[in-house]
Amino acid sequence: MILADKKILLGVTGSIAAYKAILILRQLKSAGADVTVMMTASAKRFVTPLTFKVLSNKEVYSDLFGQEEGLPHLSLLEGCDLILIAPATANFINKMASGIADDLLSSLLLSARVPILVAPAMDSDMWKNPIVQKGISILRETGIRIIEPESGLLASGKEGEGRLASEDGIFEEVCRRLNIKRDLAGKVIIVTAGPTREPVDPVRFLSNRSSGKMGYAIAIAARDRGARVILISGITNLPKPEKVEFISAPTTHEMREAVLRHLPEASILIMAAAVADYRPKKPNLKKLKRSGSSLSIEMEETEDILEEIGKRNTKTILVGFAAETDEVINNAVMKLRKKNLDLIVANDITLEGGGFESDTNIAVIIDREGSVQELPLMHKRDLAQIILERVMALKERDTANT
Numbered sequence: 374m375i376l377a378d379k380k381i382l383l384g385v386t387g388s389i390a391a392y393k394a395i396l397i398l399r400q401l402k403s404a405g406a407d408v409t410v411m412m413t414a415s416a417k418r419f420v421t422p423l424t425f426k427v428l429s430n431k432e433v434y435s436d437l438f439g440q441e442e443g444l445p446h447l448s449l450l451e452g453c454d455l456i457l458i459a460p461a462t463a464n465f466i467n468k469m470a471s472g473i474a475d476d477l478l479s480s481l482l483l484s485a486r487v488p489i490l491v492a493p494a495m496d497s498d499m500w501k502n503p504i505v506q507k508g509i510s511i512l513r514e515t516g517i518r519i520i521e522p523e524s525g526l527l528a529s530g531k532e533g534e535g536r537l538a539s540e541d542g543i544f545e546e547v548c549r550r551l552n553i554k555r556d557l558a559g560k561v562i563i564v565t566a567g568p569t570r571e572p573v574d575p576v577r578f579l580s581n582r583s584s585g586k587m588g589y590a591i592a593i594a595a596r597d598r599g600a601r602v603i604l605i606s607g608i609t610n611l612p613k614p615e616k617v618e619f620i621s622a623p624t625t626h627e628m629r630e631a632v633l634r635h636l637p638e639a640s641i642l643i644m645a646a647a648v649a650d651y652r653p654k655k656p657n658l659k660k661l662k663r664s665g666s667s668l669s670i671e672m673e674e675t676e677d678i679l680e681e682i683g684k685r686n687t688k689t690i691l692v693g694f695a696a697e698t699d700e701v702i703n704n705a706v707m708k709l710r711k712k713n714l715d716l717i718v719a720n721d722i723t724l725e726g727g728g729f730e731s732d733t734n735i736a737v738i739i740d741r742e743g744s745v746q747e748l749p750l751m752h753k754r755d756l757a758q759i760i761l762e763r764v765m766a767l768k769e770r771d772t773a774n775t
């Protein structure tokens with residue numbers, strides 16, 4: 374969660390684009406930021422404070438002299454890392470430019486000593502108005518960063534410049550201003566996650582205890598670092614992460630198909646899925662009935678997706694996982710060699726805090742050169758970041774060698 378320890382104040386002013394602030398809030402929250410929303414009186418005419426309150430899980434502030442105790446325009450700034458005004462109306466921009474402080478948000482801005490980002494949204498004629506442009510210049514001169522509005526269909530029905538920048542664009546700027554790494558921008562990464570299910574009959578299947586948490590954490594971390602992420606997932610109980618391309622692949626066969634289909638687009642493949650090694654050779658077309666005696670099911674080996682791709686020696690960086698119960702490092706090194714991987718992340722599933730359903734993991738990362746990085750118990754979110762750091766180090770080395 375790249376914004377995990379960041380405190381952001383989101384100021385919403387009275388534009389028709391105020392509803393987009395809801396999406397911006399969600400994106401900041403899902404990257405882990407602690408977001409407090411402040412609204413001007415006219416913003417409340419467009420979206421209710423309750424919406425922001427529920428989504429931010431925090432009080433929404435708007436009144437300089439109202440419900441809040443003490444001096445909210447000062448206390449809200451404590452520990453704040455960044456202020457984002459989105460959308461910013463022409464009226465609000467001009468107020469900021471002339472230092473007017475007649476409500477909570479404008480007063481707070483005069484005291485703020487943290488980076489301020491302003492994302493204007495208005496009709497194109499208003500945006501082009503020399504007074505507004507003068508205001509924008511003044512804000513720029515004082516170090517405030519303007520997230521340029523886009524061209525397109527406006528609320529008036531006309532085409533022109535003045536649409537609020539895209540949520541992704543605004544998120545990028547927030548990250549840039551906070552010096553957050555977006556080192557995977559422009560990269561396409563495939564992540565597989567969760568267990569596969571191999572049908573026995575129309576109601577039963579063979580599967581394993583993988584929760585998918587590790588793969589989903591990697592997908593989210595890669596997305597937040599700017600990658601286009603294709604998440605190919607077995608059936609899990611986890612919510613679909615936002616802003617990743619999600620492909621459901623319940624069986625090994627379906628997972629293989631999906632991975633091979635998207636492989637040409639990707640420069641990185643991380644196979645965190647717990648793929649079945651065997652499947653019933655002939656799944657029964659009808660439900661198996663109890664017969665009063667023992668039952669044998671003939672099994673056949675599944676395709677080894679990673680081995681097949683490793684043998685092709687593609688340019689894609691290949692990362693595998695090895696969940697082991699013994700001889701962790703030896704087994705992992707063998708898999709890395711056999712499947713021709715760049716990295717393998719191994720863990721001993723018998724250790725407390727290192728198992729399948731856990732939120733944490735105790736992993737060892739081994740690379741082609743045989744270097745072994747033993748990591749302590751940590752949240753899967755943090756492990757995801759370390760894995761991506763290692764992948765990026767490989768990519769940089771590859772680029773330097775070409």
Ligand code: CTP
Pocket residue numbers: 625644645646647648649650675676677678679680692693694695696708
């Ligand atoms: N894997 C795969 N296709 C399979 C099985 C595994 O792509 N049919 C991938 C997994 O996603 C993982 C890596 O290979 O990244 C190692 O998986 P694992 O099940 O630990 O290894 P196996 O080679 O199946 O060996 P084992 O006999 O220990 O199960």
